[in-house]
Amino acid sequence: MNYENILIERENGIAVITINRPTKLNALNKATIEELHAAFKAENEEASTKVIIVTGSGEKAFVAGADISEFASFSVEQGSQLAANGQELLFDFVQNLSTPVIAAVNGFALGGGLELAMAAHFRVASDNAKMGLPEVTLGVIPGYGGTQRLPQLVGKGRAMEMIMTAGMIDAPAALNYGLVNHVVAQAELLDFAKGIAAKIAKNSSVAIAKAIKVINDNYVDGVNGFQSEIRAFGESFGTEDFREGTTAFLEKRKAEFPGK
Numbered sequence: 001m002n003y004e005n006i007l008i009e010r011e012n013g014i015a016v017i018t019i020n021r022p023t024k025l026n027a028l029n030k031a032t033i034e035e036l037h038a039a040f041k042a043e044n045e046e047a048s049t050k051v052i053i054v055t056g057s058g059e060k061a062f063v064a065g066a067d068i069s070e071f072a073s074f075s076v077e078q079g080s081q082l083a084a085n086g087q088e089l090l091f092d093f094v095q096n097l098s099t100p101v102i103a104a105v106n107g108f109a110l111g112g113g114l115e116l117a118m119a120a121h122f123r124v125a126s127d128n129a130k131m132g133l134p135e136v137t138l139g140v141i142p143g144y145g146g147t148q149r150l151p152q153l154v155g156k157g158r159a160m161e162m163i164m165t166a167g168m169i170d171a172p173a174a175l176n177y178g179l180v181n182h183v184v185a186q187a188e189l190l191d192f193a194k195g196i197a198a199k200i201a202k203n204s205s206v207a208i209a210k211a212i213k214v215i216n217d218n219y220v221d222g223v224n225g226f227q228s229e230i231r232a233f234g235e236s237f238g239t240e241d242f243r244e245g246t247t248a249f250l251e252k253r254k255a256e257f258p259g260k
Helices: 030-045 076-095 112-119 146-154 156-165 171-177 186-201 205-217 225-236 240-250
Strands: 006-011 014-019 051-056 061-063 101-105 108-110 122-126 130-132 182-184
Touching: 006 030, 014 030, 014 186, 030 051, 030 076, 051 061, 051 186, 061 101, 061 112, 076 112, 101 112, 101 186, 108 112, 112 130, 112 146, 122 171, 122 186, 146 156, 171 182, 182 186, 205 225, 205 240
Parallel strands: 014 051, 051 101, 061 108, 101 122, 108 130, 122 182
Antiparallel strands: 006 014
């Protein structure tokens, strides 16, 4: 598929999806959200892709927010549908992807940009990154999962303050809050993310997919995460990856997981 707003590179089982709208600071418009959905779906279905990194082009922004011009005149019903469609197509979709997703946050990650980063399974940031949810300055609230994921990551009090003040935090604060896992120099960001991805890619993709689902289950109302873990743990014993992993351990060699 040919994309207008994103770029994709693949190497050694790692796919890098780059949001490429530098003149708009990589803002998320409808077309970009649809392209991202298609790209994440395709990479998740590609057996050779073990890890996905999502980032933004240029040095100024990961994603500076949503494209406000697209929804400034929306009605109540249209606004609700905008949030519902976006969450289903991209943000919830990424969170529940069975392929690990790392957000490499360079520069501004605001509004929908921070919401996309939070939907990824974890985040690394450049030392010039700035993150925030400024929606209340527009008379609206975060609509792509920000009010739900931010408290899960940084705690209720800090999330309340960030959303109410519409303020940005810098990379060291984001690291302190637990919003990102690592902070590195901007020039090193993508290579650093690829280094983590390479470590992930060596492990069982089947087991990782199960772990992602079970961890996410802990945050789903009405789902017992411990029971999900027990079930997924047991299912692991029936996989080829389990047989290869245990055999390789006993034979004192590195496992070559078939991904089945």
